[in-house]
Amino acid sequence: MAITSRNRLRGGQLVILITFIDAMSSCWFGYCQGVFAGVLVSPDFLKLFPEFNNGSISGAVTGSFFIGAFVGAIVAFILGDRLGRKNTIIAGHILNTVGAALQTSAYSLPQLVVGRTLNGIGIGITSTMSPVYLGECVKPHLRGRLLVIGASSNVSSFALANWISYALAFRSGAIQWRLPLAIQLIFPFLIFPIAPFVPESPRWLLLVGRDDEAKQVISKLNNDSITGDSVLADYNSIGASIRLERSHRVPLMDVLRNRDKTQNLRRLILSCGTQFMQQFTGVNSLGFYLPTLLHESVGYDLQTSRLLAAVSGTIYFIAAFFALAVVDRVGRRKLMLYGSILTAACHLISSLSLRAAQEDPSRAKTVGSKRFRMGFHNLTVPQFGSVTVAFFVIYHAVFAPTWAGIPWVYAAEVNSIGWRTRGAGAATATNWITGFAVVQFTKVGIDNLQWAFFLIFAILCVSFFPVVYCFYPETAGRKLEDMDEMFLRNPSWFVFGKKELTQPTRPQAFIDAELARISDSQVTIIEVTPDKLEKM
Template sequence: MATTNNFHRTDAAVGGYCGYCVTGRQNYGDKARENQRPRLHGMSSCWFGYCQGVFAGVLVSPDFLNLFPTINDGNVSGAVTSSFFLGAFVGAVLAFILGDKLGRKRTIIAGHILNTVGAALQASAYSLPHLVIGRTLNGIGIGVTSTMSPVYLGECVKPHLRGRLLVIGASSNVASFALANWINYALAFRGGPLQWRLPLAIQLFFPFVIFPIAPFVPESPRWLLLVGEDDAAKQVISRLNNETVAHDSVMTDYNSIKASIRLERSHRVPLRDVLRNRDRTQNLRRLILSSGTQFMQQFTGINSLGFYLPTLLHESVGFSLQTSKLLAAVNGTIYFIAAFFSLAVVDRVGRRKLMLYGSLAMAVCHLISSLTLKTAQEDPSRMKLFGNVTVAFFVIYHAVFAPTWSGIPWVYAAEVNSIGWRTRGAGAATATNWLTGFAVVQFTKVGIDNLQWAFFLIFSILCLAFFPVVYCFYPETAGRKLEDMDEMFLRNPSWFVFGKKEMTQPTRPQAFIDAEMARISDSQVTIVEVTPDKTEKQQTP
């Protein structure tokens, strides 16, 4: 076993921790630091959710509309709102490019710096270009962090915890979304610029929590191994296992990841062959699957309601401005509570079933909401009654979406891609999310103005269509190690997964456990080193 003096040092590669504390049993202070990885992901998700939720209340604030009168035009309103999504798309592309070069940790920090600048510009805006630039920069930062944060956490946790911790991040997103709605409601009774500037300025609270944590968070061990930092990776793995570097569990994880990287590189083909789906590990298929979950999430209609629910309730259903904001806040709270339900089921039930059942339930909610909205608009005498039913099913929709499609696409994109393509896959998936979100938000106000109740009928049809897509093409990723994903696609080259238990069961198949043991066994190569005194010393890498 290594001696203490080899480890008692500070190593930037593992986040500035004392190396002995990294490799040995941790004391209370070290365990507190150990929680900073999920805490960083959670706070990043909170900032993400608050940014999404805060602007809905800003858009209906009288002082804001007086200062920016062109916002009343549906096209301008859509452009200003969706500039955040366009920026986030750019941010996701940047994460795609920089994630493997800078590393997970530094990419996340860079994203949060852009968030801070964008939030400050929004809160201080006195012209429309000023506001749009702020929202775009804020979006770029969110695009970077929403891509890299789930990847980072997914690479740092055990399989049985990965789904729950990633869902906690998504639930934190929903919690701050609900908080933003309550802040908007609390300020609905005040006049003047405080009504909308304060909610935007509250975004600047998040840097005071995130930046003190960030320097003390270690880098992802899988990224360290990907770039050849083997010693640093071992030390981080020892922290994750709460064991010494020489412990069997640490070396097992190290050898498994190392062997998986070696196997992946042995199957590497030129990019043009990847894009033609000619590589055995099927990176293009996996990228399309992860991007597909994000595409489907946006076309469930979540951001149409997230950004425009107060406007819809006020203009189409007939509620007062204050009541509309109150209902949006209550809806956000129920959304938040429902999100935590997925903690109990995401690893037990699996990703597939949650997506399947969620799509059917949301289709029903949109169908009923569109029909009741139609009746309320056609018969003013029954507007209140059917308006209440419409609101009820919007709330039920959010209660269904929260434990199903809210977090699963982010979990899936962080899991299904290979180590070498994980950043690219997550970047492509997040870029898809933001690009489709941009399209949905851009046309929501115009769609509601022109199609009215029928606008939500479109989402009902789309949600129904997602069921066969998931059933036919989406393999289960719950219960698997990240290194199992290559094995899953090597063993099952067909794009169709239904009827194949190995591809759809929520528990880890025995075949993948056996394959991991074989990889580890193959990596245990004995090296004979001749020392100066001509004795032989055996080492196992």
């Protein structure tokens, strides 16, 4: 019965299931990022693990998740083309499950560290491979929106983790931190039962020479017969693109010297660059330490800090879905440009408001009759602290539809099929290692630089604008096979001023190039028109 049901799933049904797996993988990813911030301020947790009162140990254990995720991304880089997209994702989720179980049941620091590290390795694998898998299975006019659903799911579970943390703040005992960690174990019960019903990526199947299986999968995804025009067009186009890529293949050292015509090194650097820029907008500084910042640096009591973090996470979640309406219409490039300027403005205003509070103590007021140490003197909570909180919230509203999802979409699109898992793996590894660095220096930076710490992020965000403007081509509206054509036709690293590289709609030149690939493939002869290609 299961086999029969599996064979009957076609077209939109399969796309929904594949998107669901990507979304649940992203949910687990986002939940892991958000849940530990609440755990770190739980009194019962700190009583059981007093080592976390030491900032260095707290940072190292928190950072073990990032180190694990970095390792996981490298594993995906190495194994993604050997195991296949689907099997690699399943392997990652098995590690997630073991890691979550170890954390939930932890009574010693080594067990907690091992659990967080294994969880990180699993998340590193799935966060690399899941967007690649989805991107290789869906049509270009849906790809951006469906990938953004995954990124938005990440944000929604991040917000959920904050609300769970706030709700349990009113409870005492181990449930306050063990239950949030245990909730992670819901995700495998949602993912594993669906995995047998979804196919392997057709592009990977063609890449490893399993042509008949690839044609069957394309037929199911297109909801067309195996001899249908749309199936043959996609099959021929992907196959011709792989052969074209192989005809330009050069030794690895030549790739690293950027001597291959398809410019795989340049594309890998672009992928890594988006993730580097995402982390240095400061999102994980707030993601992991916002309750701590609000409590220790702005002066709110612990419950209010948790509540404000949850509210900020909810606005983050709502804003993330705005990207669904604009990611394909506006394009990846413009969203990164807009995001750079707006996030810089948020950090700048946050910095200046904290500075104003420091320089004019007469503007201070008491919140909950508590005083606090902002790292520079014993002051009461400044009125401008409220401005700082407001712009932390606005920051999340701006970041969500711009830098939150676009780097994951971009890395899944811009690389060639032979380098797609490598490019995505390198990009994800960049995300995690830079995230680790940001988390490590956040607390030290606030303690030593005070208000100027957020000014660093403001300057970095402004610097990202010319980088994107000069070097990043648009990937919206293109088929994945268009990417090789784009880099073959435009060897210069500079893209500004070139409409073909910056417009969010598919250029006619790429449609013509696909017609030529299909014609030259000689696999089969079918009548394919530009109108048909736009619909496929």
